[in-house]
Amino acid sequence: MKTYKVFARGNETVAVKQGWSWPAFFLQWIWAFSRKLAVIGGITLAVNIVVLVIPVKNLNNPYLVIAGVIFGLKGNKWREASLLKSGFSDKGTVQANNPAEAESNFKSSSQGFPFIQGQTEVAGSRAPNTPEQRPGQFR
Secondary structure, rough: OOEEEEEEEHHHEEEOOOOOOOOHHHHHHHHHHHHOOHHHHHHHHHHHHHHHOOOOOOOOHHHHHHHHHHHHHHHHHHHHHHHOOOOOOEEEEEEOOOHHHHHHHHHHOOOOOOOOEEEOHHHOOOOOOHHHOOOOOOO
């Protein structure tokens, strides 16, 4: 099982795998555009074109490996930041086999969400009659 961070905005949920991203490592700018990271994808595509057009001996191989490692390490964090910027909220972290399963667990959970770390409550998941919800009690 893998660890996923779940983000939600209204009825829409997105699960982002934590840690290394193999698709980002191998596909870099294609992966960035597919994840709605247009600025990062555009910059990477432009640099790829420049590196491939300018005939510099032995420059292409190190650049592609270095760019791949950066994308593999940082890709999922960039995606999380993009989701937060576009109005999604972090709902917590869960273990699942794939992103669809992580999202499904979140959507089908009626008594909260099976978190392993991070936020431990979902709106409306608190037990009734907790001190914050007792009727007639003032602070």
